[in-house]
Amino acid sequence: VQGMHFDVAALSKPSVWGEASxxxxxxxxxxxxxxNLVTIAHRLPYSAVNFYAxxxxxxxxxxxxxxNRRGNxxxxxxxxxxxxxxSGVTAATATYxxxxxxxxxxxxxxSMYYRGISHAFNTICREEGFLGLYKGLGxxxxxxxxxxxxxxxxxxxxxxxxxxxRPDDSTIMVxxxxxxxxxxxxxxxxxxxxxxxxxxxxxxxxxxxRVYNTSLFGTFRHIFxxxxxxxxxxxxxxxxxxVVPSVGIVFMTxxxxxxxxxxxxxx
Numbered sequence: 001v002q003g004m005h006f007d008v009a010a011l012s013k014p015s016v017w018g019e020a021s022x023x024x025x026x027x028x029x030x031x032x033x034x035x036n037l038v039t040i041a042h043r044l045p046y047s048a049v050n051f052y053a054x055x056x057x058x059x060x061x062x063x064x065x066x067x068n069r070r071g072n073x074x075x076x077x078x079x080x081x082x083x084x085x086x087s088g089v090t091a092a093t094a095t096y097x098x099x100x101x102x103x104x105x106x107x108x109x110x111s112m113y114y115r116g117i118s119h120a121f122n123t124i125c126r127e128e129g130f131l132g133l134y135k136g137l138g139x140x141x142x143x144x145x146x147x148x149x150x151x152x153x154x155x156x157x158x159x160x161x162x163x164x165x166r167p168d169d170s171t172i173m174v175x176x177x178x179x180x181x182x183x184x185x186x187x188x189x190x191x192x193x194x195x196x197x198x199x200x201x202x203x204x205x206x207x208x209x210r211v212y213n214t215s216l217f218g219t220f221r222h223i224f225x226x227x228x229x230x231x232x233x234x235x236x237x238x239x240x241x242x243v244v245p246s247v248g249i250v251f252m253t254x255x256x257x258x259x260x261x262x263x264x265x266x267x
Contacts, residue, residue: 042098053087088148136200143193155182179251183243
């Protein structure tokens with residue numbers, strides 16, 4: 001969460017290795033897995049809803065546009081983009097409170113204001129109200145919709161192109177490579193919105209004073225005015241380190257499970 005705090009300007013030339021050293025020195029090696037349990041609790045339902053919704057939206061869109069137009073390049077691109085965007089919005093809305101708690105837990109430094117998942121839920125509801133669990137949802141949907149839309153459309157496009165040129169290549173290798181590239185594309189396009197989202201999620205966390213007290217676009221303007229364009233992309237290099245393997249693995253798992261499940265005989 002480097003760069004997600006509002007007091008990031010106080011940090012002097014933060015780097016990946018410098019921040020890693022700081023975390024080890026101040027919080028210990030285990031701090032790299034801080035909030036990992038809630039991350040898993042969030043990613044499992046999020047990924048399940050995301051891919052299930054994508055398949056349903058994709059089938060619905062093909063049905064609405066006409067099954068005879070399936071295979072048309074422009075139609076398929078539209079279906080993958082819109083279906084991906086809708087599935088991302090659906091999954092993000094369904095699992096957002098877990099995403100917010102995950103961010104709050106990971107953002108804690110030396111002082112532990114939240115003692116765990118259930119304590120974080122109770123504290124946020126008590127201090128900020130039930131709607132506090134949905135703080136920053138607008139920014140999330142504005143970022144997740146285009147991000148997942150780009151991710152699915154780039155993935156499907158690259159995969160189709162690869163398969164047309166090298167049909168005998170391993171499905172695992174193709175999905176891993178195409179998934180990684182789609183993650184880079186979607187992260188680059190939507191990272192500023194993700195940064196704004198996390199800054200808004202951290203507003204008032206741990207009893208800290210509110211800084212932005214404004215809307216999504218007001219927060220975006222505040223960051224731009226105080227930190228410049230580079231401030232909107234602060235922390236994107238670690239983001240690449242994360243999305244290249246993680247998104248690739250997610251798509252590889254998705255395709256592998258589809259292949260395995262399709263071979264199970266139906267009664």
